[in-house]
Amino acid sequence: MKLLLTSGGITNDSIRNALVDLLGKPIAESSVLYIPTALHANPNGPTMIARLISGDTNSAPFPDGYVSLCHLGWKSLGVLELTALPSIDKERWVSRVRETDALLVEGGDPLYLCYWMRQSGLADLLPELPRELVYVGLSAGSMVMTPSIGEDFVGWRPPTGGDTTLGLVDFAIFPHLDYPSMPDNSMANALKWAASMPVPSYLMDDQTAIQVIDGKVKVISEGQWKRFTA
Structure with missing residues (x-):
């Protein structure tokens, strides 16, 4: 599985071109599954979905x-709602995940998303997915792949507490850097957050994405970003 971890989605040509390169074919020839689950923890989540x-x-x-x-102009789009999967036979959805070209994982609450990735069984399946499959994360959909998110980003709390996420990459992500309507997401606050994290961190605005192939990290950006190592 190849990763495209974004802050704000496919927001510029550089990120879009990277997505096409990862797919290995045009977007118009690619079939995807969309995962909106993280938004359910937001007060207006159903409306946003x-x-x-x-x-x-x-x-x-x-x-x-x-x-x-x-x-974005996909050939076909399906919706994979993680909260429904524990009540469905795995055979009914696992094959669909394995056969899709990309998983589109929406933003929202990263710990809520992580909880349902684990409850549904998708978290266990991710490391086994075909190498050519592309995982596209947006905000929480990107943060969930890191080892932890830091207390600043904890909203919904899992039954076990803590801020631990899936840890499929070895760095942390601070998204929406200097976003106009998020005054707390300043570079100064991002650096304070990064200094508290146990792993290297990427501080990134919505014009930035991180590509990961076979463990190799590449930053794709038409905006502002910074890598921080405590």
């Missing part, structure tokens, strides 16, 4: 010109 799937992102809270992961 409906708007993202329908492509209605022309007003707040979405930035001007934002294009949903669902509306």
